[in-house]
Amino acid sequence: MSAGRASGAELLRRALVNAGTRVMFGHPGGAILPFYDVLYGAPGPRHVLMRHEQGAAHAADGYARASGEVGVCVATSGPGAANLVTGLATALTDGVPMVAVTGQVPSNLMGTDAFQECDTLGITMPVTKHGFLVRRAEDIPGVVAKAFEIARSGRPGPVLIDVPKDVQFAEADVPDELASQSRARGDKAIPEKEHFAASFVDGKRTTTGAAIAAAVTRLRAAERPVLMVGRGVITSETAEEVCALAEAAKLPVVTTLLGLDAFPTTHPQCVGMPGMHGTERANQAISESDLIIGLGVRFDDRVTGKVSMFAPDAGVIHFDIDPRAHGRTIRTDVAVLGDLRETLPPFASGVSEGYEAPAAWWQRVHEWRREAGEPAAPTDGADSSGPLSGRQVARAIAEVVRRDHAIVVTDVGQHQMWLAQEVADADPCTHLTSGGLGTMGYALPAALGAAIGAPERPVWAVIGDGGFQMTLQELATVVQEGVQLRVAIVNNGALGMVRQWQMRIHGGRRVASDLGAPDFSALANAYRIRSEMVDQAGQLDMALDRAAAWPGPVVLDLRIPAADEVYPMVPAGAGLSEMWLKAPAEKAAP
């Protein structure tokens, strides 16, 4: 059965709508023009014209993280597709569901080094979960449906659909699914596969139920357990269940960078973020633990530090939907493979029957809290007068974000870590950052996407002056779309984290880390955006309040000293127990 005929481009548009796409972020070009042509006068999806394809990918990423939907980005062939790569890799590393649609040169020109031709599928293969090259217009509905299914299922990730220009022009029957707007069938070219990954206990494959039972047994025998919460809790929407488990069993909780919005940071059982710039208490708790229970975490190198020194006395239980994550970096004793929505309830019910973490362990954790002083967060540079500091910027923005129930999107570097240390009680899906790939230039376009994906919340983009200059052209998109975005540039005139490493790890030899920033206020004004420069601590709160209240986009140029550094810090290659709580004087530059 069919409901008439339509071009491949129109089938693509209808299939995207049918898959639930409300907004897509893109940039047109020759090979994707047939698709843009059918958008003329069409009821959807809404298209947001970005100024660079990298921005389109990051915006789709931010949209997906904030809304929980699949983010969609569109680009033309060749350079357009190649420019998506960083955004696709960012989404793959952090498990963000995305579909990227790219135009391709006409089929008869493929392989001839045609104008704006590149092997898009080949280039994007390592940075996507899957890719499709569509050869026939009639395949488009099934491919789109399958792409969304792959992007959402298991560990979410980006999927690419490459559509040659002649396929966009070609006509094909409109399947009933698209005519009636019901869900399209999957692509018959990819049959169901055998699922051969499995849970395991002590290296032996077993059922997930048996692995959960083993996890319960080991936790009930543990004397110094620690619950480690990551982004998988956000993806699986199990934050409430995790909190209930932690409270029932009185478990100390550490939250990874991408799990900061998965557990309330001011909860009395939360001991903070672990890893390179984590809290002293979190790293001490891990180092002295006898059992780590990871929920939707990757145990990446920024969290573990030197692997041989990570939780040296602890067994490891790891709940994750991605079989690749089990045992990837650290020894795993019990691997529970599956969606936390399904694996957490039986684990929680098994644990909560009378088990509580021993009082002696909590006494030890409380001792660290007293040693660190209250509040638990570092207090360096938090004076309320004098020149502005990075710490004060982060603390003040975190307070405004908490007060206004806003979304905060950070870029990568020092400001990202300061914010991570200061962010408090963020709701799920409200702390967005490129945690795995560490993509500078992420925050501005991702915040734009987040603002469109979650219009009910204010959105702050917090960016270093280095990262801002990588994608600042998207200010034009912010203005064109009328997005009420607050952009805070933490401006130290340097690549701050690079500079810090050079000062502390590379003998104080600073190379290529001083930027000499432009006048960001003048730049913002050129885009007709309200702007303000702040360099004194006493001016900050008022400036943030004015920005929060302004009915349009705002850029704040927050100038801090280049010498500001982020602590605590675990030097690369060191163990978590070897963290520096402040700058090691003996390693300072001459």
Place this chain on the structure above:
Amino acid sequence: MIQNESSNGGPPSKSGPSPEVVIVLSDRLDALERALGTVRRRGMSLKVFSLSRRDDELVLTLRGDSGSTIPDRWLAELGALVDVRQVNVAAGD
């Protein structure tokens, strides 16, 4: 089914003096490229022993050097690929 004994958390699994990995995947060039890409990215020493078609599937056989190991993590990565339908690991000749 993966037939080798998993040893997650321990040393990489050993599959005899000359391990052989048989991968059944969709009959698509990009599926083949994606599967082989995992070998390249991990810097593994596996070599293509044979490639054949079976109905609508490709059967790719890789062999390692004598005594070489097959990391479980690689098998899990293969398992996560959409087009990989089956993986068998066995000791070769």
